[in-house]
Amino acid sequence: MEKIEAVSITVEGRGASHAPSPGCSSPSMPTGNLVPLLYEIRHALKRWLDDGQTHVIDLRTIPMSPDEERRLLEVLGDGEVRAGLAALGSSDVTETGFPGVWLVTHRNHDDVLVGRFIEVCQIPEILKSQAEDAAAALQRLDDLLANAETTV
Amino acid sequence: MNKDQTIGEILRSKGISRRSFLKFCATTASVMALPPAMIPVIAEALEKARRPSVIWLSFQECTGCTESLTRSYGATIEDLIFNVISLDYHHTLQAASGEAAEAARAAAMAENEGKYLVIVDGSIPTGNPGYSTIAGVSNVDILKETAKGAAAIVSIGTCASYGGIPHADPNPTGAVSVSDLINDKPIINVPGCPPIPAVITGVLVQFLTFGLPELDDLGRPKAFYGQSIHDRCYRRPFYDKGLFAESFDDEGARKGWCLYKLGCKGPTTYNACATTKWNDGTSFPIEAGHPCLGCSEPDFWDGGGFYKALSKPTGDIGKTAIYAAGAGLLAGAAIGGVMHARKQAAVHKHQRATIDDLGEGS
Numbered sequence: 001m002e003k004i005e006a007v008s009i010t011v012e013g014r015g016a017s018h019a020p021s022p023g024c025s026s027p028s029m030p031t032g033n034l035v036p037l038l039y040e041i042r043h044a045l046k047r048w049l050d051d052g053q054t055h056v057i058d059l060r061t062i063p064m065s066p067d068e069e070r071r072l073l074e075v076l077g078d079g080e081v082r083a084g085l086a087a088l089g090s091s092d093v094t095e096t097g098f099p100g101v102w103l104v105t106h107r108n109h110d111d112v113l114v115g116r117f118i119e120v121c122q123i124p125e126i127l128k129s130q131a132e133d134a135a136a137a138l139q140r141l142d143d144l145l146a147n148a149e150t151t152v
Numbered sequence: 153m154n155k156d157q158t159i160g161e162i163l164r165s166k167g168i169s170r171r172s173f174l175k176f177c178a179t180t181a182s183v184m185a186l187p188p189a190m191i192p193v194i195a196e197a198l199e200k201a202r203r204p205s206v207i208w209l210s211f212q213e214c215t216g217c218t219e220s221l222t223r224s225y226g227a228t229i230e231d232l233i234f235n236v237i238s239l240d241y242h243h244t245l246q247a248a249s250g251e252a253a254e255a256a257r258a259a260a261m262a263e264n265e266g267k268y269l270v271i272v273d274g275s276i277p278t279g280n281p282g283y284s285t286i287a288g289v290s291n292v293d294i295l296k297e298t299a300k301g302a303a304a305i306v307s308i309g310t311c312a313s314y315g316g317i318p319h320a321d322p323n324p325t326g327a328v329s330v331s332d333l334i335n336d337k338p339i340i341n342v343p344g345c346p347p348i349p350a351v352i353t354g355v356l357v358q359f360l361t362f363g364l365p366e367l368d369d370l371g372r373p374k375a376f377y378g379q380s381i382h383d384r385c386y387r388r389p390f391y392d393k394g395l396f397a398e399s400f401d402d403e404g405a406r407k408g409w410c411l412y413k414l415g416c417k418g419p420t421t422y423n424a425c426a427t428t429k430w431n432d433g434t435s436f437p438i439e440a441g442h443p444c445l446g447c448s449e450p451d452f453w454d455g456g457g458f459y460k461a462l463s464k465p466t467g468d469i470g471k472t473a474i475y476a477a478g479a480g481l482l483a484g485a486a487i488g489g490v491m492h493a494r495k496q497a498a499v500h501k502h503q504r505a506t507i508d509d510l511g512e513g514s
Contacts, residue, residue, distance in 0.1 A: 031389075056188030058181070060427065063384065087172040106175055112432045115179040117188060126178070130170035132160075 034068045038075065044120040045100055054121035076103065076118075083127055089114075093127050159236050159360070160199035173199075180357050183350045183428060186375065197361035198236070204360065205260045205268040207298055208242035211291040212284050212318045212327055213274030217309040218244050220346035221353070237269070237356060243286065254287050261301050269359070270302040272330050275311040275318045279326035295333060304338040304364065305330055308352060310447060313341035313371070320453035331371060338364050341371035345447035348428050351376045370450065372422065381418035381444050384426035387411065400441070411438060415459040417446030 037057070044055035064072070077097030085091040089108040096103055102124050106115040144151050157165070163173055177195040181188060210218070222245070239245070240260035241253065248256055260268060272295065277283040281290035289297075299305060307330045310316040318327035331339050342355050355373055358365045365373040382388060390396070390410040397404035397411055410416070418426075421444050425436040437444055443459070446452045 056191070058188050060182050063386070065386070085171060085175070087169055088175050091175060104178075106179055110432060114433070115175075115182045117178065117182075126171055126174050130174075132164060132170040136164060 030065050030068055031063050033062050033064050034072055034075075037062060037064075037072065041098075041101055041118060041120065045098070048100060048120050054119065056120075057118040059116040059118060073103075076101065085126065087126075091126070093124055156202065158199065159201050159203060162203065180354060183354045183424075194357070194361050198357065201236075201360045203236060203238045204303070205264040206237045206239050206241075206271060207257055207260055207268055207302075208239065208245075208271045208273070209286075209295060209298060210243060211272065211274030211276050211295070211312070212325065213309065213311050215244060215273075216346040217273040217352075218242070220349050221308075236360065240268075250287070257298070261298065265301045267303050268301065269356075270298055270305045271308055272305060272312040273308045275315045275327035275329060276333060277318070277325035277327050278333075279324070283325045292333065295330065299334050299337055302337055304340065304359065305334060306340045306342060306355065306359070307331070307371075308342050309347060310343040310345045310449075310452065313343040314450035316345065317453050319451075339371055340365065340367065340373060343370075343372065343377075343448040343450075344423060345445075345452070347448070348376075348424055348430065350428050351424055368422070370422075372448075376424045376428075377422040377448070379422065379424075381421045381423060381426050381438070382416075385418055385438055386426070387438060405441065408441075411441075411443040413461050414443050415457065415461060416443035417449070417452070417455065417458075417462060418444040419462060421446040421449055423448040 040057060044057075047053045047055065059069075059072075079095035079097050079099060081093075081095040083093045085093065089106070089111065091107065092103075092105045094103050095101070100120060100122070102119040102121065104115075104117045104119055104124055104126065105113065108114050160173070164170075174191075174195060177198065178188070178191050181191045181194055186194070208218075241257040243249075243253055246253055246256065274284075274291075276291045276295055278292060281292065284291045286294055307313040311318060311327070312330050315323075315327050315329045315332075318325055319329070331341070340355060340359070342352060344351070354376060355365065358373065358375060365375060368374050368377055370377075382391070385391075387408060387410050390408070391412060395404060395407075395409040396413045397409045398413055399405065400414065405414075412419070416438065418438065425444070426438070429436045429439075445458050446455060449455075
């Protein structure tokens with residue numbers, strides 16, 4: 001590893017765009033986990049193409065410096081699909097620049113990041129309409145149509 | 153709310169979509185450090201689980217643990233836990249008081265005999281019973297009475313888990329932990345002063361989905377307490393390079409170097425702070441420039457000073473067998489006294505360690 005002076009100082013957390021204040025700076029060294037992670041994604045993509053096996057990676061469990069996190073998102077890039085969920089707060093489901101590799105970001109009602117996953121699959125499960133919700137929807141439609149003259 | 157409904161049915165009746173439920177399961181698995189492959193398993197188990205009746209007992213405590221749980225990330229995902237459990241008795245949160253409150257506890261115990269979950273925060277005084285009472289009943293009596301029909305006990309916070317601050321030298325009330333008094337029920341320790349909110353809810357979800365979690369030798373769920381703060385600390389690279397802050401205002405402190413020499417207890421503290429973090433995931437003490445106090449470890453208050461470089465016991469702490477007993481693996485009452493003596497001896501053996509000593513074990 002190079003000299004400590006060579007390491008850039010970055011502020012982590014929600015106030016990341018603000019100027020560093022004393023005692024709050026979080027300088028960080030690279031963990032070296034970025035390239036192995038990309039290999040894991042590569043192998044998962046190969047497995048999905050070969051035998052349809054899907055794969056999910058929880059990014060919160062892999063230590064990475066803020067620089068590495070930013071670099072990961074840059075390298076994966078943006079693809080053709082960008083979907084938003086409104087379920088217990090917002091979630092972004094985007095296909096990366098590598099088709100078949102999705103980035104799923106969950107936020108709570110306060111817009112705080114509560115989970116970030118990479119999914120290798122045709123379409124992330126959470127994007128699909130769920131049978132349980134559809135069954136409830138059918139019931140609601142029936143109720144609506146039962147009194148169509150007043151409700152529609 | 154009908155107790156025979158499954159959690160899945162209850163959530164749907166409250167208008168919580170299946171997608172929201174999947175999101176809850178995904179983020180909970182993440183907090184529990186479970187592999188994402190477990191997300192569908194959690195979803196299926198939780199969907200079919202029935203809400204357990206929960207009786208929450210508060211003894212010698214500061215209510216910080218309840219604060220932690222209720223202030224968790226605003227009204228969001230952790231909020232769901234209150235749909236997932238039936239909190240039948242909690243004298244700080246419940247509307248009822250006096251006889252009505254105690255009647256609620258008695259009713260929950262009678263209706264759910266052998267199935268209810270007891271959550272305890274606070275240590276229990278064994279000196280004068282008058283040191284801490286609820287409705288005129290001593291903490292020891294109310295704990296023993298309530299534990300009798302419980303499926304399991306969750307000790308929330310360091311006080312309930314290990315005695316905590318009331319247990320600190322000279323322990324004027326004779327404070328002890330839950331596992332010092334109860335040895336015939338599974339006990340899950342969730343220490344911390346207070347514990348991380350997401351860890352409290354995570355342990356409850358884990359219990360509902362998979363039953364008793366795998367515990368370490370101090371009775372803590374390994375999913376949350378399996379790694380030391382030090383091993384997951386973002387300042388660890390500085391430790392490995394021997395770069396330390398020597399005071400709170402020197403160059404090292406400003407550059408965010410390792411706080412080991414300022415007394416950080418990260419190397420001997422097992423908790424999820426470094427990954428789960430606090431205050432909406434903003435930071436944790438070390439990130440704010442302060443050493444870890446080791447608040448989730450037994451006897452953290454008597455560790456010889458928060459700002460003294462770490463000392464480590466040379467003897468065997470010896471609580472292992474007691475907590476194994478608490479988890480229902482051994483009948484531990486007989487050996488309890490022996491283990492207590494060994495623990496005291498270990499405490500007296502605390503001595504200053506050098507960085508080189510620490511390197512041996514890490």
